[in-house]
Amino acid sequence: MYYKIVVSGTDIFFENYASDIPVIGFIACRLIEADTEELAVATAKRDILVNWNQSFNADRKMGLPRLNVENVAPFKSFFKPTIKHDYYWFTDEAHKQEHLEKFTRRRTFSFWPRKATPKASK
Numbered sequence: 769m770y771y772k773i774v775v776s777g778t779d780i781f782f783e784n785y786a787s788d789i790p791v792i793g794f795i796a797c798r799l800i801e802a803d804t805e806e807l808a809v810a811t812a813k814r815d816i817l818v819n820w821n822q823s824f825n826a827d828r829k830m831g832l833p834r835l836n837v838e839n840v841a842p843f844k845s846f847f848k849p850t851i852k853h854d855y856y857w858f859t860d861e862a863h864k865q866e867h868l869e870k871f872t873r874r875r876t877f878s879f880w881p882r883k884a885t886p887k888a889s890k
Contacts, residue, residue, distance in 0.1 A: 770843040771808035773798045774871045775816055776864065777833030777855075784859065793833070794855040795867040799843060809837055839872045 774797050782791040795814050802808035813835050824830055858864040 769800055769803070771805060772839075772841045772843045772871075773786050773800055773809055773812040774839040774868065775812060776836045776838050776868075777820070778836070779818070779834045780831050782830060783858070784857075787859075789859045791857045791859055793864065794857050795838070795864065795871065797871045798862055800821065803840075805840055811839060813837075838868055 774795065775797050776793055778793040780791075784791045798812040798815060800808040800811050800815075802811055816835065817832070820833060825832070827833060856867045856870075858867055
């Protein structure tokens with residue numbers, strides 16, 4: 769079974785060269801195949817920390833993030849989506865909630881196209 773795990777990372781140091789507001793954390797989403805939810809969460813956390821240390825924290829200056837599981841949902845679908853293993857940086861709680869909304873909102877999918885509304889004739 770697949771699980772969609774949304775994790776937030778905080779307590780890091782990351783300068784934001786685009787503005788004066790520093791980055792205080794990130795959101796990461798992972799699609800993990802595991803037998804149990806607990807194993808899926810542990811695997812997602814391990815993968816994020818390994819990638820963090822290899823990609824961003826090789827010199828150990830950014831710190832080790834504190835990981836919080838924001839959402840866990842079993843993934844039941846015919847089509848397995850391709851989830852990019854990206855980090856979505858946030859600068860405050862409102863910005864964090866914007867990113868979380870993208871990953872936790874239920875998406876609807878239909879095989880049938882929506883009917884187009886007829887255009888008014890002149």
